[in-house]
Amino acid sequence: MISQEFLSMISTPSVIRALSVYATERGKEIGYENVFDYSLGNPSVPVPKELTDAMIELLTTKDSAYIHGYSPNPGNPIAREETAKSLNKRFGMDYKMDHIFMTSGAAGAIAHAVRCVTSPGDEVLTFAPYFPEYNPYINKTGAVLKVVPADTTSFQINFDKFQEMLNPKVQAVLINTPNNPSGIVYSTKTIETLASILNEKQKEYGHEIFLISDEPYREIIFDGVDAPYVSKFYDNTLSCYSYSKSLSIPGERLGYVAVNPKAKDADKIVAMCCQISRGTGHNCPASLIQLAVAKCMGLTSDLSVYERNMNILYKELTSLGFEVVKPGGTFYIFPKALEDDAIAFSEKAKKHDLILVPSNSFGVDGYFRMAYCIDTEKVERSLEALRKFVKEEY
Amino acid sequence: MISQEFLSMISTPSVIRALSVYATERGKEIGYENVFDYSLGNPSVPVPKELTDAMIELLTTKDSAYIHGYSPNPGNPIAREETAKSLNKRFGMDYKMDHIFMTSGAAGAIAHAVRCVTSPGDEVLTFAPYFPEYNPYINKTGAVLKVVPADTTSFQINFDKFQEMLNPKVQAVLINTPNNPSGIVYSTKTIETLASILNEKQKEYGHEIFLISDEPYREIIFDGVDAPYVSKFYDNTLSCYSYSKSLSIPGERLGYVAVNPKAKDADKIVAMCCQISRGTGHNCPASLIQLAVAKCMGLTSDLSVYERNMNILYKELTSLGFEVVKPGGTFYIFPKALEDDAIAFSEKAKKHDLILVPSNSFGVDGYFRMAYCIDTEKVERSLEALRKFVKEEY
Numbered sequence: 001m002i003s004q005e006f007l008s009m010i011s012t013p014s015v016i017r018a019l020s021v022y023a024t025e026r027g028k029e030i031g032y033e034n035v036f037d038y039s040l041g042n043p044s045v046p047v048p049k050e051l052t053d054a055m056i057e058l059l060t061t062k063d064s065a066y067i068h069g070y071s072p073n074p075g076n077p078i079a080r081e082e083t084a085k086s087l088n089k090r091f092g093m094d095y096k097m098d099h100i101f102m103t104s105g106a107a108g109a110i111a112h113a114v115r116c117v118t119s120p121g122d123e124v125l126t127f128a129p130y131f132p133e134y135n136p137y138i139n140k141t142g143a144v145l146k147v148v149p150a151d152t153t154s155f156q157i158n159f160d161k162f163q164e165m166l167n168p169k170v171q172a173v174l175i176n177t178p179n180n181p182s183g184i185v186y187s188t189k190t191i192e193t194l195a196s197i198l199n200e201k202q203k204e205y206g207h208e209i210f211l212i213s214d215e216p217y218r219e220i221i222f223d224g225v226d227a228p229y230v231s232k233f234y235d236n237t238l239s240c241y242s243y244s245k246s247l248s249i250p251g252e253r254l255g256y257v258a259v260n261p262k263a264k265d266a267d268k269i270v271a272m273c274c275q276i277s278r279g280t281g282h283n284c285p286a287s288l289i290q291l292a293v294a295k296c297m298g299l300t301s302d303l304s305v306y307e308r309n310m311n312i313l314y315k316e317l318t319s320l321g322f323e324v325v326k327p328g329g330t331f332y333i334f335p336k337a338l339e340d341d342a343i344a345f346s347e348k349a350k351k352h353d354l355i356l357v358p359s360n361s362f363g364v365d366g367y368f369r370m371a372y373c374i375d376t377e378k379v380e381r382s383l384e385a386l387r388k389f390v391k392e393e394y
Numbered sequence: 395m396i397s398q399e400f401l402s403m404i405s406t407p408s409v410i411r412a413l414s415v416y417a418t419e420r421g422k423e424i425g426y427e428n429v430f431d432y433s434l435g436n437p438s439v440p441v442p443k444e445l446t447d448a449m450i451e452l453l454t455t456k457d458s459a460y461i462h463g464y465s466p467n468p469g470n471p472i473a474r475e476e477t478a479k480s481l482n483k484r485f486g487m488d489y490k491m492d493h494i495f496m497t498s499g500a501a502g503a504i505a506h507a508v509r510c511v512t513s514p515g516d517e518v519l520t521f522a523p524y525f526p527e528y529n530p531y532i533n534k535t536g537a538v539l540k541v542v543p544a545d546t547t548s549f550q551i552n553f554d555k556f557q558e559m560l561n562p563k564v565q566a567v568l569i570n571t572p573n574n575p576s577g578i579v580y581s582t583k584t585i586e587t588l589a590s591i592l593n594e595k596q597k598e599y600g601h602e603i604f605l606i607s608d609e610p611y612r613e614i615i616f617d618g619v620d621a622p623y624v625s626k627f628y629d630n631t632l633s634c635y636s637y638s639k640s641l642s643i644p645g646e647r648l649g650y651v652a653v654n655p656k657a658k659d660a661d662k663i664v665a666m667c668c669q670i671s672r673g674t675g676h677n678c679p680a681s682l683i684q685l686a687v688a689k690c691m692g693l694t695s696d697l698s699v700y701e702r703n704m705n706i707l708y709k710e711l712t713s714l715g716f717e718v719v720k721p722g723g724t725f726y727i728f729p730k731a732l733e734d735d736a737i738a739f740s741e742k743a744k745k746h747d748l749i750l751v752p753s754n755s756f757g758v759d760g761y762f763r764m765a766y767c768i769d770t771e772k773v774e775r776s777l778e779a780l781r782k783f784v785k786e787e788y
Contacts, residue, residue, distance in 0.1 A: 007666060044459065110675060116400065251464050281497070281503070283501045283647060284645070286648075286679070
């Protein structure tokens, strides 16, 4: 008999997906260039030429068993070694290859990290606004996701609410900085305060609290923004990364877990990830892309378009009277809606072919997300629609 | 605190892996060409030139967002469509794209299929000899794997023992044909008998029993062997496939679940797989390889070396007095050891630099597996070592 658990999930598709499907359908009617589709976080800029060249070079010069053969369980050793070296150089860390576990994107990284440091029934705390996929990511491990309410003045961490919700069942805290959906980067002060609370609570509870730091937007930081490397501030950190956004390769599903060398049981966690894979059917990301990315360490796509788009939208939104905290990175912006009901707001926007994601599924009411990883030319054309929408509806 | 469940698993590495590591280490001492390493099922033949060409053509002519962008949840539509068409043409099936879910290899396919058709506590039956990774694959879903003892005369199914073990808690039966480790292909008669028993028991129990057919070796069939397409014989079949062996791309992690269109809830199972992915962190196989394989449907590497190697080994083993059922496919052979203790037998073989995997972890005592996906030249050189081993030790 088919699983009732998974059967029940198919009738509730993600709000983001549903809006994206709507945008595509609407595009068939009026031309997709006329739909201002801010729904999906799908990178729009090309991959670096060096990455394409690296793949072609591998395919034309190397033995196919080398390129396409099984990776060892923790991932290709060259990819792990180059990842460790690059992180050490950029952030002054002391990773060895043995602290790096290659994964199928950040989703795969979180799937492994959470299983490593929790047992069924344990609590994992995260902070609103948050990526709604954290719900299945965490809850399907057997742990329980609890969401700390947002600090809507800054979208940094609401530490009062966090302290209220901490309890001995909390085995992990999951953060996402730069943040989807707010675009906010947690400041050094925020990370220091978080680390200090966690260190204190570890002592009080007599067990580790691991910090799972989801960082797929780490390379998309805007001019002058304070963007600390989280793991430097707290030993029990597992950094979860994806090359999807920095290299514009979301379909290739490549990321990693980087275990802080000073973390408790740091020497065992990668080996545990290999065991976890056997149950999830993961068994390594694809081999060619691991080898190619290892040759392009430290490179990114030209990410400047995102800051340009952000500045255009931030200026227009504020001048139209929206309350909005200026993003420090990512390709998202998260303004307050012009009425309390963000879903009604989003529905009205659709009439103007503006596809805006209501904030409810991100754990905050009354806001909306725009994913501006689209052409600047289209962002500029959307401003007229934004103005008309606000004027006619509010 | 780190998970005690996964921590406890790291101290018991797989026997196959451990032997493979030993072979590599020994190779450093005496030259790997002198180690007759029959441990790992890692394809040795090159990928078809057409597949490499398809990848290079995609990389040089297509937009990077097309090649490396997100796949929809069930996989790239072109890959799904071409897979369905190819299966229909070869096996007279009636798959639509909607019955195909792209996965990270057969491991990913099984991870999804089992979660689709079982709930925690349900039983899944499989047949010895069996691939030992089925233990974590199944048991980590919450279902319970039970192993039907082998019919060692033919390595087809032991139907008496199967009937004894069937009970209303059995929600799925997992078969692997062509079989790892025996190399045996289940005959039409075997599959017909299995289907007939399952159909009868479905009625008796009042619920479906799904047949999960693990078929990564489907294209490696030797001359004249009866190799039925399992799904044609039983409606409630989920076929789990990997392109790892047929195209020699195990590192690229590409496979699929094909849902028999007549299966109960056939229209829901792929959508359920998409939900399952959210919990396992899978989120699609890599994009470039999906596109490239879609262009090479029906092609395989030159697989003839495997039959050649099998014939050489089968002839030598039988002439040395081994009891062995002749393989019908794969690149495995599974002879009876020359003493009851297969582990002791394997240890003695190591003295002759013959790396043979003892059968215990495959669910049968007293046999051993040889993975002959190595160069024919090395197979031939190993015969002298085999003869010496038998003469000196037995």
